[in-house]
Amino acid sequence: MHLKRSDHEHGPPIVPVTFLLEDPHALTGTEQKEWQLMGGAGESLLELAMDHGINIEHACGGVCACSTCHVYVEQGMDQLTESTEAEDDRVEEAPAIQRNSRLSCQCEIKGTGPIVVRVPAWNRNAIKEVPH
Numbered sequence: 001m002h003l004k005r006s007d008h009e010h011g012p013p014i015v016p017v018t019f020l021l022e023d024p025h026a027l028t029g030t031e032q033k034e035w036q037l038m039g040g041a042g043e044s045l046l047e048l049a050m051d052h053g054i055n056i057e058h059a060c061g062g063v064c065a066c067s068t069c070h071v072y073v074e075q076g077m078d079q080l081t082e083s084t085e086a087e088d089d090r091v092e093e094a095p096a097i098q099r100n101s102r103l104s105c106q107c108e109i110k111g112t113g114p115i116v117v118r119v120p121a122w123n124r125n126a127i128k129e130v131p132h
């Protein structure tokens, strides 16, 4: 689905955000597991990833209506906007949730970093394994 983008300007891309991909081939078509990007204030993790060719699943288009954009924030949780009740409810539907689980479409960068995000392998597999 088309990604709904935030409707505000992002700050300059000065915030270091590292994406760790458990299944880089499925997400990028490459074998590169670690991606060091620069994000801007107000930018969501999903937008940042997608803009750099990391195709995190986002079945609802980034409007907090699925849980396919689930990621783990390994570092810098306080550098992101806090989760809302809607996000908390939705993220519970994701497989293998942890204390640092977030929906990447819902967390926007607010601090100066650094931020480290792990994208689980089943981000893609969960979709592929739906029985027909």
Ligand code: FES
Residues within 6 Å of the ligand: 057, 058, 059, 060, 061, 062, 063, 064, 065, 066, 067, 068, 069, 090, 103, 104, 105, 106
């Ligand atoms: S893309 Fe659906 S909740 Fe993030």
